[in-house]
Amino acid sequence: MSRFILQFCAVALFVFAGVTVCYAQPVDLQKCTICHGKPGHKRIDDSGHVQSLFVDEKILKGSVHAVRACTDCHADVTEIPHRVLPKKVNCTRCHYLGNPVGAPQDVDYQAYLKSVHGRAAANGKKDAPWCQDCHGNHNIKAHTNPGSNIFRDSIPKTCGRCHVDIYAQYRESVHGEALIAKGNQDVPVCTSCHGEHNILAPTDPGSTVYPSHVAEACSHCHAAETIMGKYGIESEQVATYDESFHGIAGKFGSATVANCASCHGVHDIRRPNDPKSSVYIDNIPKTCGRCHEGANINYAKGKIHVDAKKKEAGIVYYVAFAFKWLTILTMIGLIAHIMLDLNKKAKNSRQRKTGQPDA
Amino acid sequence: MARLEKQIEENLLTRIEAELDGEVSEDTRVLIREKLRVKVRQEMGEQIDRITDEIAAGVLQPERERLAEEKPPVVKEEEFLRLGINIRIQHMFLFTSVLTLIVTGLPLRFAELGWSETVIRLLGGIENSRLIHRIGASGLMGVAAYHFLYTLFSRQGRRDFFLLLPRPKDALDVFTMIKHFLGISEERPKFGRFSYIEKFDYWAVYWGCVIMIGSGLLLWFQDFSLRFLPKFGLDITKEAHRDEALLATLAIIIWHFYNVHLNPDKFPGSLTWLTGKISKHEIMEEHALEYEEIMDARAKNGGPRNEDACQVKTPPDCETVSGRCD
DSSP: OHHHHHHHHHHHHHHHHHHHHHHOOOOOOHHHHHHHTSTTOEEEOTTSOEEEOOOOHHHHHTSTTTTOOHHHHSTTOOSSSOSSOOOOOOGGGTOSTTOTTOOOOOHHHHGGGGSHHHHHHHTTOTTSOOHHHHHOSTTOOOTTSTTSTTSGGGHHHHHHTTOHHHHHHHHHSHHHHHHHHHOOSSSOOHHHHHOSTTOOOTTSTTSTTSGGGHHHHHHHHHTOHHHHHHHTOOSOHHHHHHHSHHHHHHHTTOSSSOOHHHHHOSTTOOOTTSTTSTTSGGGHHHHHHTTSTTOOGGGGSSOSSOOTTSGGGTHHHHHHHHHHHHHHHHHHHHHHHHHHHHHHHHHHHHHHHHSSOOO | OHHHHHHHHHHHHHHHHHHHTSOOOHHHHHHHHHHHHHHHHHHHHHHHHHHHHHHHHHHHHHHHHHHHHHSOOOOOOOEEEOSOHHHHHHHHHHHHHHHHHHHHHHHHHTTTSHHHHHHHHHTTSHHHHHHHHHHHHHHHHHHHHHHHHHHHHOHHHHHHHHHHSOOHHHHHHHHHHHHHHTTSOSOOOOOOSSOHHHHHHHHHHHHHHHHHHHHHHHHHTHHHHTTTSOHHHHHHHHHHHHHHHHHHHHIIIIIIHIIIIISTTTTTOOOHHHHOEEEHHHHHHHOHHHHHHHHHHHHHTTOOSOGGGSOOOOOTTOOOOSSOOO
16 A cells, blocks of 8 residues: 555656646756856766767856756756756646747647657657757747747758758858858758758658659749749749650659659759759750760750740741641631531431422 | 123022012012122122132232242342451551550650540659550550552552552542532542542652651661760751641541541441452542452453452452452
8 A cells, every 4th residue: 555655646747747847937057057057067878979068057047948947848857966867858847748948849840750850860860850950959949039949040050060061062052152151041951952850761752852853852943933023033943844754654653764863963963054063064964964865065055944935936936936827727728628617518418308499 | 700690690580480470570680690790799799808818818928938039139229348467467567566556655645634644654664654655665666667668669569659649639639629619510530449548548648657667767776876876866856756746647547537437438337458458349440540440450360340240269379359460
């Protein structure tokens, strides 16, 4: 019996502790900052890697968690000095759906669990990102706050902490350059194409950047006249792609056919007049040659995104025009002949029935 | 009947006079004669009908059968061989290939429409439909090449090709036909072996084959084509291929299907493509000049002009009865 009471008390205490943590009032951080407030405070882990354990109180005070105490998140810290190494903070302690303290949570955020990152984390991959790896830890701020890790302009850098090579390509691309150098808000950042919490591997058919979805991903901006008009870029590129052999084969499920990224690049997209661009005129044989054996400079002679319905298509336009009228006029002639024939036949059959020529 | 009446009358009078032991008056004689006549006519009439029916019933059926056996068979309307087996097989290869090409090609022409995806899926995906399209293309190229040689080296092929060449008369025929349609004149143009309608069909296919096979090959072997052609050259090729494809499909579905299937005179379809035969009625109606020629040739060869009397004897090595077989 006494054992049962003990168990009950332990559970009650646990629940009470959990609730109080979330409702805790700002407390003095003094106790923790005795050590963690010293800039040189660090530890050397088993692999010899130096980890700074310094926490800048000012940063914490400027975050959305300014009112939280250290142990609200580091709930497993119960004694000083720590006898057990404190674990990674689990945000869902407070940020669960329907939590009473109003910690933001959403079904969309929970897509993380099915994302490439979430699944890697669940499979125990050490370097898979948790919430704090992107959102920040002590410096966590709303995404609208320019100081936030997930403020639009900062996203590439945040992702680049792990995806270093990709960040290096992106920052030199037409998109990255405009964002980093000019603070352009129209250019895509990582999440514009890949998604946020729901990021999937590009090889996953559900991914927004799966080969057959690439054109759609690009079309969000490149088919929008309002955005493209500002930069003098044609907004029919996606439509002309859809009408091309590549677009049609892709639509009908060809897995090998070229999408936007196959020619223009992915993170390293550059202006067509940039000699480093994969679609720069001199580079076209090489780019096309990745699929078309023996591609030469002929591949660059003529408009690539050609729309036969427009005069800019040149001779292709006139060929289409000629065929259009040839077809229309031929059909008018043939159908007229058929109608006249039917009319005459109907007249003859009426005559046979009545035995009288029609009036 | 009258003699029978006379006899009964005499018997009756003898009997009555023997009974009365005196002569019957003239009025009574007339009365008796009158009654007798009516009675005999009535009774005998019924008997005659019955006897007639009975005997006729017994004789009619066997006699009918005898007559049926003796009657000569009904003379079928003469048929003319219009299309030989060679050209019929060419036509079968042609339409099989073309229908295959249309089914696998149109979904690409109208890729933006919903049914296209369904058709491609039913064909087993884009890779499959491409393969089928190329099989169809090979069939079309095969029959086109064969036909080209046929028009060069076969006597029938050369003759038909010559007759298919457009002539001023064709333009005139179109004009006369339209006048006929509009009721301006009753005269309907008389056609030779090929009317302008058939000539149009033939040359439409000829033009279509040149465009479609030419552009199709360049697109099929595009990596090779682009060694010599600029990219815009292939764009033209592609445009021509997709536009001519639509024109050809419409011409087949509207024009050719009307002329050989949906035309009220032909519905649900002429069987000439299969049997090669055309009836006397049809040849007189649609190829009057050719019919005349055949008849003239027969007359020259000493045959009867009236073909009803003779079944056409087609020499086995002769493809048509255009009258000039040798």
